[in-house]
Amino acid sequence: MYKYLELAQQKNLARHPVWSGLLHVSNGRPNIHSRQFLLTADSFSLVAELNATLKILYSGEVNQQCRFPARYLWLRQQLDLPELSLQDCTEFQEFKTRAPATEISLAFASENLAQPSSMMGHIFLKLRGLDSNGNPLEHAISFFTDAGGINIPRLFYESMVVGKTGYFSLSPYQEKIALYLGEEQRSIWEYSLKLSDFQKELIQAHLIELRQTDLVYFFQKYNCATVIDFVLSLAATESLNNTGFWLTPKDVVKRAEKLNLIEQSRLISPNRWLIRALREQLPSDQSKAIQEDIDALRLPEVTQLEPNQAFLQLQLAKAYLAYQTETATPQDKRVGVQSNSLKSKISHELQEKYPSHVLQVLEQKNPIESPQDSQIAIGLTRRNEQNYLRMSLTPASHQLDDDNRQYFSETELLLFDVSILKDLRSRQILLDQFTVYSAKSLIPYDAMSGGISGTFRIGVAPQYDAQLRSHKAAFIEGGLGITHRAGHDLDSFALLGLGVRWQSGRAQLYTQPEIGFILREVFDMKSRISVVMKSDLAGNGQSHMHFRFVQSKYFKSKDVSLHLSIDRIRSREKTLSQFEFSLKKMF
Incomplete structure (x- = not known):
């Protein structure tokens, strides 16, 4: 045994990306703390866990390889260890029979803004093979949590601070297809993976390790994307650093592409979007x-x-x-x-x-081609005759003025978006606004498939009185409406919104109908014009109209853009103007 421990140390196996993937370790820290999974949970390190695994596999205890079949397979390959039989591992053999993996694919279900846990999409695995009688079988392997209910603040607290119970499921693939395509009308991208026979068996063995482990779901650090990314790392020869704040389902697809793991892809379109695409032709x-x-x-x-x-x-x-x-x-x-x-x-x-005709629509909406999900912006702002340097950070997803051509409609999804202002004269730094969560979906109405637009926001932002004096206030607001698409490049929309803000120790209700236009232009540009009429229902005169124009220019790198915005806010007594020119970087 000691020679294998020494050989593992010489080969520095504890630092191998596959070993980190087997343990679900990022930045040296495990994401699974269960003693069912970690042998060194009380004093974890990659080296200590590797040594403990080797010792327990060859300690003489019966069938320890059944507890850690993936670790055993990989360590045996790396160190030429004595063979331990996996034939007596009932659960592993049953899993291989029930869910054969002749082919393994990534499956990405597009965003569903109506469900917080799926608002950035969902990533899972598809296993395909033949049963003992030669009949084809397809199964989905998915990691998720229960995100039911409408209490979004509570959901964020539970899923980001204390953690929620994670569920690792095996289900017939057609059930997933029926759910996403039929009930939720979400597109599914399938990416078949280039894997060796050993890598396929290693992944299957690791899935068994996960199925027999208690998992805790964290929205920002251990979700469907991170779990599937760790599984994919078992086929990687190098580590890829996460450049954003957290890994999203689209990031997993992009990382698989960078690692040259994707063999081919195909899009399964829901009938709702297929109708729209065909009507355009x-x-x-x-x-x-x-x-x-x-x-x-x-x-x-x-x-x-x-x-x-x-x-x-x-x-x-x-x-x-x-x-x-x-x-x-x-x-x-x-x-x-x-x-x-x-x-x-x-x-x-x-x-x-028409046997030779092939339907080709929507193929351009590939998650691989979408911009990155985190962004930072810096700009010069002139507001109320004062000059500011404005800096903003969006840890996850995108804004309405970003390049949304890889989405099926104009959308916005912000998580913990924050912007600050630095007064260029006094050097004072001020919080401009903080958005906990914002979702906006401008789905064009279609006579055959319908389509309702909607918006929901929660956060802290400036609220204006009759004199247009700014006061920070917490708010929750939402609205519903309709969007019309004229051709490919022009959308017009109208939303009827209602909100509540907390200011001076009391709640105030307000309405805010909005109308606007979005024009997608040549040279990778987009313009947005909107008018919002905010009226306080208390009748205290705190009503104003907000005119906004934004011109955006996207560069070929897809990760850099320029934005010019002009705002005019008008009440009965006063008019306030703001101009801003900003540079944005996606990462």
């Missing part, structure tokens, strides 16, 4: 005719059309019929024999008459 009168045909449970007549147009119309009819089925209530009589019969007829038409 067809004249409005054709789309309307398809809608009328499907509403009447009638097969569209496309024989007189050019083949590609006919193919697109039938695909639209198929997607619209499927979307109606997914969103129908149990009492809806349309979901029955007639709709199933029509679905079969449309599928038959596509297979018989």
